Amino acid sequence: MTAIGPVPGTEREGLRYGGLVVHLDGVGRDAVVSALSAARFSGWVGPDQTPWLVVVAATPFGPVAGSRTGIAALADRLADRLGTLVLAVQVIDDQVLRLFWSGPDGAGRYDSDPTVGHEDDDELSDDPEGVELLTELAAACGRPDAGEDLTELLDERIDRDSTYESERLRAALRLLGMPTWLMASASLPRDVPGGPRRRELTRLGAGRGGVRGRVRGALVGRVRRHRRPRPS
Template sequence: MAFPYAPTPGNDGPAGETYAVALVRDGDFAQVTEVLRRLRFTGWAGSPDDGWLPVVARSGTVAAGRRGIVEVGAELTGDVLVVRVLADRQLALVAWSAGEELGRYVSDPSREPGAEDDVIDDPLGVENAAAFAEVCGHPEHTGELAELLNDRLDPELVNESERLAKILRLLGLPTWLVAVASLPRDIPTGPRARELTRLGFGLTGVRGKALDRAVRPVRRRRPPPPVIADPPSGGGMDPWLL
């Protein structure tokens, strides 16, 4: 049996893996890549695996119009689940069906880039577990998924890739997704890099790589919107009332 790769837990620092994937259920490769080209997407598109077509990217702005993986996922058709991991300290999930957004989840909103210091670190969006399970075709696992999403991990012992690996197994999704940060090298337990279509600024080949290098500094300066725009915070409390 092949087990999914997950980075080793470390201290409460930024040393973990960062990666992002949009999964399109029963996705048509030609249609998906046409959308990615239109969006000037940078990343990889894979062949369907167990009924899911993966679109892999780094975190941050990965397409035109200040789009991150969440905004790219919103442009894809059908049943779509976006997964994003930041430094193995934050997991985000967003789901759509037939163009309608079903729900969002962030394991720790305080770790969102640019978040205010007083943003609460409790998991947000656990109530959307039913929507995530439904879009993946496993509504019977809603309760188990909610427990996984609601768990506050100790970063000294467990990382978000490990939580994600459990979610992928539970919902019947490709388990090798936890190792996509290894791209452009081959993915442990998953497809070889040459089996994926690499896009740079929406194009393949040398021209795509050249355009990607040209726009990369601009995209780094213009990060995408946060997954949850207005997370709850602990601010505003009068200290004399404590």
């Protein structure tokens, strides 16, 4: 995955954030925290909102874990280790939405504008990619009846002068029955508006918690912000 800069063609700078939504079917929150610690993840783990758990990445467009692991690769790793569905989310300047998912029923990817980060490739279309897989995502989330609505929601380019991708992401997460507070995660490490209080979150720095984790996470974060994730 390529490091992302401001979206070309617009002067508006919107929110940039990313994270994971983990299905807790047969998987406890402690098991997810343990897997993230083993991967040397940096970020925040939300409270158990059965059947879902939200995880916010500290550096969503660089490596989010050890060995230059990007957010999509981390979703694959967790899904394999825990045997459950994991959805990775990236929102770039509120202009581009990317979804990556992996689980027992398969894997897929959606990108609202594949040209971003690949401006030198004249053969790429800016039409959304992976729309045909959204019905499979809805079914994997236990919401097969939401597949048609999810497809209709994400099956077109947005008007960048009037629409924010966070709005579409919120609607998509609601269709899938998932928590929606990821959009407000920029407030971390403070309380999340419309989401959990800071005391309900577990903060990891390169896989460690507590003061040592914060120090280690700050040091590692300076490096990760300027590195590209390993291709996955």
